Amino acid sequence: MLLGTGGGPRPRTASSAAAQVIVSNEVAYVIDCGDGVARQLAFAGVPLTTLRHIFITHQHSDHNADYGNLIGLAWAAGLRTRVDAWGPPPLARMTKLFFEMNKYDIDTRIANEGRVPIVPLVHVHERRAGGVVMSDDNVTVTSTLVDHPPVVPAFAYRFDAGDRSIVVSGDTAPSQNLVKLARGADVLVHSVMYPPAIDRLVARVPNAAALKASILAHQTSAEDAGRIAQEAGVRTLVLSHFVPPDDPEVTDAVWLEAARRHFTGPVIVGRDLLEV
Numbered sequence: 233m234l235l236g237t238g239g240g241p242r243p244r245t246a247s248s249a250a251a252q253v254i255v256s257n258e259v260a261y262v263i264d265c266g267d268g269v270a271r272q273l274a275f276a277g278v279p280l281t282t283l284r285h286i287f288i289t290h291q292h293s294d295h296n297a298d299y300g301n302l303i304g305l306a307w308a309a310g311l312r313t314r315v316d317a318w319g320p321p322p323l324a325r326m327t328k329l330f331f332e333m334n335k336y337d338i339d340t341r342i343a344n345e346g347r348v349p350i351v352p353l354v355h356v357h358e359r360r361a362g363g364v365v366m367s368d369d370n371v372t373v374t375s376t377l378v379d380h381p382p383v384v385p386a387f388a389y390r391f392d393a394g395d396r397s398i399v400v401s402g403d404t405a406p407s408q409n410l411v412k413l414a415r416g417a418d419v420l421v422h423s424v425m426y427p428p429a430i431d432r433l434v435a436r437v438p439n440a441a442a443l444k445a446s447i448l449a450h451q452t453s454a455e456d457a458g459r460i461a462q463e464a465g466v467r468t469l470v471l472s473h474f475v476p477p478d479d480p481e482v483t484d485a486v487w488l489e490a491a492r493r494h495f496t497g498p499v500i501v502g503r504d505l506l507e508v
């Protein structure tokens with residue numbers, strides 16, 4: 233399920249920030265933790281107590297702003313079981329500092345509400361290279377490095393379950409590593425931009441020139457996402473992490489037309505809370 237489909241950290245009414253959840257046998261695997269991820273899970277009807285694994289693609293605030301909050305709020309909602317978090321450094325330090333920052337609330341709730349200690353529940357695994365991330369009864373997760381200069385490392389993740397294989401690109405320029413990771417997958421969720429609209433997007437902010445160069449260097453156009461999906465031979469392409477996220481001139485039809493130029497399979501224009 234797509235929880236947030238807008239690209240960039242600026243809060244918007246149109247869409248929430250990057251986050252996805254895969255649910256298998258009532259176990260929740262969350263990929264990225266943009267602003268509002270815990271509330272989006274509530275809207276999605278996924279109990280926060282089923283949170284088991286968190287995967288961060290890269291350390292940018294539109295993907296990690298609510299990383300700590302997701303854990304803290306799930307715990308406040310009754311989570312008493314282990315959570316493993318996987319992602320690039322400094323994930324361990326971010327986790328430690330989150331607990332430190334929220335020590336007052338945590339200690340109060342343990343003393344006052346009988347909560348279990350939160351710190352021992354959370355196991356952090358910093359990853360610097362691609363490969364097999366983890367495997368359990370439901371799913372095997374593999375990752376690869378993608379191209380998101382200057383944010384290094386940045387990962388895409390692949391989830392192979394019994395009945396489904398799903399790849400989430402994270403943010404990346406067109407990536408051959410991603411093509412390899414996604415080969416033959418049922419679903420590829422790819423971040424996309426629409427280059428003709430980037431000038432209008434950056435015109436709204438003060439650091440326009442630098443922002444434009446950054447976006448163009450680390451995002452993939454919807455047309456190229458279609459090319460990559462075709463090359464990887466995926467069954468369905470899901471467009472998400474839209475840049476720009478809220479330009480009325482860039483309609484669903486525009487995204488579809490671009491992605492279909494090179495991809496012959498079904499294309500889905502992502503929406504918050506859409507179940508694929």
Ligand SMILES: [Zn+2]
Pocket residue numbers: 239240250292294295403473
């Ligand atoms: Zn992003």
